[in-house]
Amino acid sequence: MLMDTPDEMLARAAAQGDRAAFATLLARHYDRLHGLCWRLTGSRTEAEDLTQDICAALPSKLQGWRGEARFTTWLYRIAVNAAHDLRRRQATRAKAALGWGDWELARQDEIAVEREAQDWLATAMSSLSPDLRDTVALTLGEGLTQGEAAEILGLSEGTVAWRMSEVKKRLKAMAKAEGMT
């Protein structure tokens, strides 16, 4: 029964003390959560730490589950907020961008073609501000619509649309800088 139960029902059961429901929810969403954390931080180790932090806090967060949004929306919001907190702890925006740099270094042993693609990704992502990166991680990375991303980020849809156009602009500028057309 639990396999087919919607997330929202499981979340409510878990908030009421249903251990099995909680375990199911966790197992169902861990991989996706990890994927999002990777997109938000750009570093595999940071993504693992962040996912672990979120998992650890989830039981108490779940008590605040109000069923006002879909469970995935709620979970994404928690992840985005946790990533913000992480960045705050890292003190400056400059430092926050380092994640992608570290990641780039760590991957240099990988085969050449793959490395090229990922270098490009690291460069592209670090050219964006954290706000833009979050937006990109949710829309392009998670495949959410701009409206869904807006709900998670607590912004208006217009702001998300504006951010995406900003991303396009930066990518263009980057391509120009690289001498590509």
Place this chain on the structure above:
Amino acid sequence: MTDDFDRLASALKAAPPPEPGAKEAALRLAMENYDRLQASAAGARPSLDPPQKAGFLTGVLAMLKSLATRPILAATTSAAALGLGLVVILPQMQAPTGPALPAAPEPALMAEPEPVPAPPARAKAAAPEAAPEAAPMSEPASEAPMADAAGIAAEAPEAVVGMAAPETVVGMVAPEPAILLPEPNTEAFASADPNPVKITAEQPVSTFSADVDTASWSILRSSLNAGQLPPAEAVRIEEMVNYFPYAYPAPEPGAAPFRPSVTVMPTPWNADTRLVVIGLQGAMPAVADRPPLNLVFLIDTSGSMDEPSKLPLLKQSLRLMLPGLHPEDQVAIVAYAGSAGTVLPPTPASDRATISEALDRLSAGGATAGAEGLALAYQEAAKMAAPGEVSRVILATDGDFNVGLSDPEALKDFIARERDSGTYLSVLGFGRGNLDDATMQALAQTGNGTAAYIDTANEARKVLVDQLTGALFPIADDVKFQVEWNPAQVAEYRLIGYETRALNREDFNNDKVDAGEIGAGLQVTALYEIAAPGSPGLKNDPLRYGTEPVPMTTDELGFLRLRWKAPGEAESQLIEQPILPSDGAPSEDARFAAAVAGMGQLLTGGTYLGNWGWDQAIALAEGSKGDDPWGYRAEAIGLMRMAQALER
């Protein structure tokens, strides 16, 4: 161009799979925490949730939910919202194949019969199936969750019916669930009745957890602005009251990180009772071991800054920052407009009066031609610099970067040079329309600082405390309130709000029971309505065979106890103080808090308000608006008027 876009998308989708070991560790940790939480009597809903802004969808959903029961007002509803409206209303008419969106409102309805946390039987039966290994692994992270959620949602109606039965059987017990029962879940409680009136002789002690969330206010605001009364379950009075900044006395340095202040005043809606307003002011701590800071505020005072959301907010923001500074820190202020000038030479941060005065002297006017502004700021910084200290220039502007060096590259070089010599630069943006986000970012990054946009005082507080301390850290964890009322002075009491934060009496001293955190500089307010013995305001008749009246031995109304933990510590500390009838003059802050509490009660039925209505609430709020520099309170009054109009 679009190629790059696609390339970014596909590169991002190829997320590396999680390390099995890390995954296992994370899952195990989560289950441990879950067990611990359940074991500790499931006290209060912890306030880990950051204040959430009501998102677009949430707002629309809240609005549409009320559409079902209320007549559609004016044709302001957009076509998009109408489309959504159909989608939402359909499943309520039992359409079994509703798309993804309606899933959330539907289960919410099922929460009505106040379930009690007694699912062991169900949990046991389900356990083998749900052990982490056996549970279904999620799809690869790259897959769009929409499709998945839609699939699940389509099955929702059946699943809901199936699950509901066992829960309703266990339902309804206990006459006064709000305090007696450990809280089952917030959803059920969110729509629970307001706290009932308690009889002091029977239950002298009231215990609850601090709550600094403000989400309820945002939801309510978005509903009312959309022309709908907010759903009653979205109204949480404590969150409404705590949304507003209050000027409670700040804690003494060296004392506890927050300071309680109590005001006893007549209840606006009942002449026969009194209102006890308990306010906590969180400290603005500075990290103990950080080096002394030298700050130069470089402030744009051009004519365009003459808007409430610019210079006045900026001044307020900087004032907010001052209590967080160490006495050995220094502050200087340089203004640039018609001419750049030093408004305040380097001054120790302990001399707050002088700094505050200098801020007052700032006024907007003149064209921005601030040649030398930046250079002057760095000069001031150099005067203050000493080995081991950190110097930082904070540029505050609405977008004019004409600070004396016109060539952007030269500007960057200049900033980089100063950074290498030990002076950092941060940029604060104010107001809209003129803001040059990219330049701000570039300058701040070059200067090793942050670029931040400040639209509200809350934002200012966040950003400025961040900058001072490196992180916005909680100053106190697990903050719990406990009030013991004196039956000789208080025959009945009622806690207004905090329904979802109730704690068991014994939880107060149990450090394992989680409660709310207080962040730097935040305020928490709680209101009690109390009635004296023999007062006409009593709701309950005295017992015929009751106990003897308690002799009056003290004029204390009650005794306030607060428990808190220093962040990261396991052992709590105690703050105690008596509540005296003479406590506090009814300040504007206390009266405004009462008006907001009244608003919340009006929105949820107003059981205890008698004839007191919107007119009185609005009058009370207007009379206690105070300075209201950012218009929060004015906005509240506007929303009260809106609610009044909608209720007619």
